[in-house]
Amino acid sequence: MPDTPPPRVDLRTDRAHSARVYDYFLGGKTNFPADREAGEQILREWPGSRASARAARAVMHRMVRRLAETHGIRQFLDIGTGIPTEPNLHEVAQRTDPACRVVYVDNDPIVLAHARALLTSSPEGRTAYIDGDLREPGRLLDAPVLHKTLDLDRPVALTLINIVHFMSDEKVLPIVGELVSALPSGSFLALTAGTADSAPERAEIASRRYAEAGIENHLRTRAQVERFFTGLELDDPGVVLINRWHPELGKGPALADHEVMAYAGLARKP
Template identity: 50%
Template sequence: MAVDETPDLRLDRPSPARMYDHYLGGKDNYAVDREAAGKIIELYPPIVKVARRNRAFMRRATRWLVREAGIRQFLDIGTGIPTEPNLHQVVQEVAPECRVVYVDNDPVVLTHARALMRSTPEGRTTYIQADATRPETILGDPELAEVLDLSQPVALTLIALMHFVEDKHDPVGVVRELLSALPSGSALAMTHVTGEFDPVGSAQAVEIYRSRGIGFQMRSRAEGARFFEGLDLVEPGIELLHRWRPELGDDAETVNAREIADADDGFWAGVAVKP
């Protein structure tokens, strides 16, 4: 794909990708992003640590998918600004032949696409500019067909994405359409914001995003279970980030997980395999 075009970065309003980059301590954000992210941090200070735990979950989950489920293909939607190690670096470290297709609709991610395509010689990566609410454009993209073999298992990773897809866009239907194109043995790895621990503060956070033109909808763990219907959940099921298999990370993750209060972990996470 061409990565040298100059997209409209829409600097007149905040970008979820750039706000998340700010939470992670990155530099690829602007004043409009820092203002909005600052409001969220003021409202919910743990978000900075939660964002890092969300990345740590991605690393644990994708390593598990490669080592235990034997998956070698990944479709990562809602990629965001590259933050090393990127997903392809994690999985290709375990199995260099892994193939990864990244997808995002934020033009700022396009400007960083080269970093997402530095594959091992044995594997391959590519980037598709597309909207998650239109799964047919993702599944029908020729770039995807060149990199992924949809007759073989694929891990669909939706990390901190679906809370930006409001119910009016049928998020469960979107995920089901994506999974319907993938064969038995494929998997879903997903994280999502929950407002269960602080309903009032959560409503305020939703308003911060929506007032700045960003669709946002929190969902409880029970609501999140609908995304995994028809799949076999991997133990421990749908859990808070720090409770999902911390022993699969480094020793620090395992130790730190014991010290985290549930109320300071505003994301649920899950991994499931398609029978």
């Protein structure tokens, strides 16, 4: 069952929320008029933002495939999971090995309300959900359900997909460092982060619209994204725009650089 302390994110549906705006872009049904309005505003200014959101989700699938198929990872800690959208991370990982285990974390009560869809593990594997916050790494690392689900003496992939752009470097870099240091050698950090490098004007507009909707967001240069991987061994091809990150591992339309607004990187803890 989900671990359920009181929600710390406002459940208000009259204000746009990042997870629901993203769900709207992905074609989901878990969104409200304020989310659709914020999404439509962004789409009017950049019709490609829907394709960009889908590409942002698709890179998670490819990263999980590479982690499971190439690097033999069988345990995942996914923070900033989002509203469930099939295939979810465990479904991708368990295609490689049904014994894969996944702990999902999100701080949004809407995601919590739909967490059941994340608890559909194969019988050989296991999934769990923590209603938790990236800003409280100590609480996440101490969560009993984390230890019941994952063996922290064996490699774990920490996946931070489309979440770090909601926090400043000052706040998020030490948190990622703390989480990675709690994982054993052979663990991985998989991360994507929003950027304005590929489409500066559009990214700035999207960023402004999120800010106007009350959603804090931070765009990063490639060098800034590389800082997340300090002390780790970057996997091929390094930090690149998401459309360039192992496209051969997924299907779907290829996007040009100017159509995506995020970098992806995967690295191993020595």
